[in-house]
Amino acid sequence: MKIWLSGASSGLGLALARQLLSDGHQVAVSARRAEPLQTLAGDFPGQVLVLPADLTDASSVAQLAQTLQHHWAQLDMAILNAGTCEYMDVQHYQHALLEHVVRTNLFSASLCIEHLLPLLRRSAHGHLVAIGSSATFFPLPRAEAYGASKAALRYLMESLRVDLAAEHIAVTLVSPGFIDTPLTAQNDFPMPMQLTAEQAARHIARRLPAQPQEINFPRVFIAILKLLNHLPAALRLAVGQYLSRNAKEDQSNKEHP
Known part of the structure; x- marks a missing residue:
């Protein structure tokens, strides 16, 4: 299978690339930094297509798609993994921060979809995958932008x-809980049921062949978030405020041990 994966230079993206390559797939990998991608290619000779790119730049994404088409002609799976996580201090609300995070996490994915859909359409079993977040199940403190x-x-x-079903292109949204990556290493709050990047990559790679609509994990953590979101509005607010107070206390304790 021919797979393109973004954000493959570190964290979950790198672990997922290694897992897919170990499973025998051909993988085109993208990230801004070329060096980690070249290292990956050296570890899996003949399986890796290195395509460094700035996915927030339209011309860069267009060039990526042209190169991919030149080498492969079609694409069986595109995995939109590249992204960032930055937290908002509501006392100093910054539109620029929200704009940056949305550009990186949403607009870059949209650019890639525009340019890679034609290649997915050439496959008999095209599959579009995006790495989302369990944060969408319940509003969390300081996560306004993310x-x-x-x-x-x-x-x-x-x-x-819905719109691609008629073309037999499957769409999967992956919503993981906390994963130990360079991004989450900067978090200043407890991260329950955290998985390693390798554990998360194995779970995702194992589920992808079935082309499910969603891949959510860890199950218990996701179930708790969904249960909280079904509480009455007043209780949801109370839980959110409790989590916000705890997050502030954890941050203060780290700053002033």
Whole structure:
């Protein structure tokens, strides 16, 4: 199978690339930094197509798609993994921060979809996959920018699933809990049921062949978030405020041990 994967230079993307390559697939990998991609190609000779790109830049994505078409002609699966996570301090609300996160997590995915859909259409079993977040199941403290970008990505993917069904292109949204990556290493709050990048990659790779509509994990963590979201509005607000207070206390304790 020919697979394109973004954000493959570190964290979940790198672990997922290694898992897919170990499973015998051909994988085109993209990220801004070429060096980790070249290292990956050296570890899996003949299986890796290195396509460094800035996915927030339209011309860069267009060039990526042209190169991919030149080498492969078609694409069986596209995995939109590239993204960022930055938290908002509501005392100093910044539109620029939200704009940056939405551009990175949503607009870059949209650019890739525009340019890669024609290649997916050439496959007999095209599969579009996006890495979302469990943050879309319940509003979390300081996640205004990150949560909004991932909630928009969820709606985009769910709408695409409806419109692409007639073309037999499957659409899967992956919504993981906390994963140990360079991004989450910067978090200053407890991360329950956290998985390693390798554990998450194995789980995703195992589920992808069935082309499910969603891949959500860990199950218990997701179930708790969904249960919280079904509470009455007043209780949801109370839980959110409790989590917000705890997050502030954890941050303060780390800053002033």
